[in-house]
Amino acid sequence: MVTVRILILIFCFLTLTACDSGSKSMALGSLERQRIALTATSNEVVVALPVAQGSMVTKGTVLVQLDDTQQRAQVAKALADVAQSTANYEKLLKGAREEEIAAARAKVSGAKATVQESEANYRRIASMAKDNLASKADLDRALASRDADTASLESARENLRELVSGSREEDIRFALANLQASEAVLLGEQKRLDDLTIRATRDGILDNLPWNLGERVTQGSPLAVVLAGKAPFARVYVPEPYRVKISIGDVLLVHVDGIDNPIEGKVRWISNEPAFTPYYALNQEERSRLMYLAEVQLPDSSASLPSGVPAQVEMP
Missing domain, CATH: 2.40.30.170 (Efflux pump adaptor protein, beta barrel domain)
Structure with a gap:
């Protein structure tokens, strides 16, 4: 032509x-x-x-x-993912709540009391064992109970230290990367939604x-x-x-x-x-x-x- x-x-x-x-x-x-x-x-x-x-x-x-019905649903899902990633990132930034730290301190105090009781019980059994008033098995059980309670105390202390120290820097960066990825997906889904409305350029x-x-x-x-x-x-x-x-x-x-x-x-x-x-x-x-x-x-x-x-x- x-x-x-x-x-x-x-x-x-x-x-x-x-x-x-x-x-x-x-x-x-x-x-x-x-x-x-x-x-x-x-x-x-x-x-x-x-x-x-x-x-x-x-x-x-x-x-x-x-x-655009189906695409609006995709945008809604992407928005929900962004909200979830944002909440997780902010949670890591703020660290543990005061109530959680207080509960951890209470566990440490309780573990200390338990260790003191276990230590006193062990000493009593040991004294009785010297006078042949307690068996060797009773002494071993008292020693094992004291050691277990001591380990529980150390675990409670470490848990308290973790809550007080806050989130690890690596975890915060990981959460931030997830948030940015979710936001990028949202932008893509929003662009696909906008493309369903044909406008004069x-x-x-x-x-x-x-x-x-x-x-x-x-x-x-x-x-x-x-x-x-x-x-x-x-x-x-x-x-x-x-x-x-x-x-x-x-x-x-x-x-x-x-x-x-x-x-x-x-x-x-x-x-x-x-x-x-x-x-x-x-x-x-x-x-x-x-x-x-x-x-x-x-x-x-x-x-x-x-x-x-x-x-x-x-x-x-």
């Missing part, structure tokens, strides 16, 4: 120059706008189309809404809505096409002899079919390579048939002009 279009434009150009050799040379083309295709990131059902095709839209306008005209209300879209397919920009630009093919005379920023006259007076436009881009090359050798005569694609931006006062209308640009 592109090749056929180019050949038609060349034929029209040659026809115009042949019919009136005294008329000004024209670069032929049409009015165009940049096409912004907004694609689907998930296979969901279209639940709302709030803007009609052909309407003017501004950046941020909601164009298509996909079903630039001002322009809503040209096409390929999917109907209630259809399940396919991932990667375009959901809305926006023709960006206020005014269109003329995309024309500049003949080779005029390429060196045109630079970016030059002001040229643009003739639009259906409008009597020409419009001043500014060259915003011109190709450094020809749009096509003949298959035969390029001698001086054949080089003149080369065409260079160029874009001439029209002023904002031409915003109402539709895309696709034929246009001609006067060559300098």
Whole structure:
């Protein structure tokens, strides 16, 4: 289709120059706008189309809404994970509660009393054993009981020391890493949720809505096409002899079919390579048939002009 279009434009150009050799040379083309295709990131059902095709839209306008029920559940789960990780991190930062420390101190006091009792009992049994009033087994049991109570006291003291010292630095860093990971997952899930609401990324005209209300879209397919920009630009093919005379920023006259007076436009881009090359050798005569694609931006006062209308640009 592109090749056929180019050949038609060349034929029209040659026809115009042949019919009136005294008329000004024209670069032929049409009015165009940049096409912004907004694609689907998930296979969901279209639940709302709030803007009609052909309407003017501004950046941020909601164009298509996909079903977000499942994704909202994923965001809720991610929020819960963040809350859990936050609570665990703050718990480690604060350390043990005063009530827990007080309970640990009470256990130490109780263990001390038990050790004192066990020590007194052991001494009593040992004295009786010297007088053969207690057996060797009774003495061994008293010694084992004293040693067990002493070990319990040391365990209670170490538990109290751990609570008073607070959480280990490694545990705090581990909890912080878990919290950051949970927050990153939340950001990802929130981004997927936001992507289910298709918004215009630039001002322009809503040209096409390929999917109907209630259809399940396919991932990667375009959901809305926006023709960006206020005014269109003329995309024309500049003949080779005029390429060196045109630079970016030059002001040229643009003739639009259906409008009597020409419009001043500014060259915003011109190709450094020809749009096509003949298959035969390029001698001086054949080089003149080369065409260079160029874009001439029209002023904002031409915003109402539709895309696709034929246009001609006067060559300098």
